[in-house]
Amino acid sequence: MAPARQIMFSNWGLLEPEFVCGAKTGRLAFYEAHAEKLDNLTNDNYWKQFMTDIHHEMKRHPNRSADWVPQEILEQRDVLLSLWCEYLLEPGTYATEDLDPYIWREGVVCSSCGIDRQQVATKLEAFNNHNSWQSPSLYIGWCNFCAEEKLAKITALTAAIKSQS
Numbered sequence: 001m002a003p004a005r006q007i008m009f010s011n012w013g014l015l016e017p018e019f020v021c022g023a024k025t026g027r028l029a030f031y032e033a034h035a036e037k038l039d040n041l042t043n044d045n046y047w048k049q050f051m052t053d054i055h056h057e058m059k060r061h062p063n064r065s066a067d068w069v070p071q072e073i074l075e076q077r078d079v080l081l082s083l084w085c086e087y088l089l090e091p092g093t094y095a096t097e098d099l100d101p102y103i104w105r106e107g108v109v110c111s112s113c114g115i116d117r118q119q120v121a122t123k124l125e126a127f128n129n130h131n132s133w134q135s136p137s138l139y140i141g142w143c144n145f146c147a148e149e150k151l152a153k154i155t156a157l158t159a160a161i162k163s164q165s
């Protein structure tokens with residue numbers, strides 16, 4: 001039995017024990033129930049295995065690259081990620097609804113940095129060029145500039161929990 005539930009976790013600080021910061025209880029059980037999927041949240045290749053014959057037929061479309069993963073599969077992943085956030089993060093620092101990253105409603109701000117859609121659009125103009133172009137997106141409530149860091153944190157926390165299981 002682990003002596004303390006709190007894990008010191010590199011530069012991400014502490015993984016809060018259950019009951020603290022609103023973290024849901026049953027974290028380890030949730031992890032163990034979905035371990036393989038949670039270990040592969042950022043690995044698009046993993047999710048391709050859930051493609052059906054119809055998806056494979058759709059993939060032949062000339063506009064679709066080899067990396068294409070059907071939207072409904074990504075939606076399933078995002079729902080799982082959003083649920084997992086409830087076990088890891090403070091309430092209000094992630095989204096639990098409107099998980100389509102391109103739905104960014106009026107008055108909604110990034111759950112991490114508080115930036116709004118218009119501010120993100122302005123910031124992105126400096127980055128967009130012929131080689132890469134991004135539009136404002138709110139992935140699990142995080143703006144274009146925060147999503148990568150949040151996903152890195154979740155990946156790291158997931159690995160810490162995996163080591164407990």
Ligand SMILES: [Zn+2]
Pocket residue numbers: 110111112113114115142143144145146147
């Ligand atoms: Zn942000």
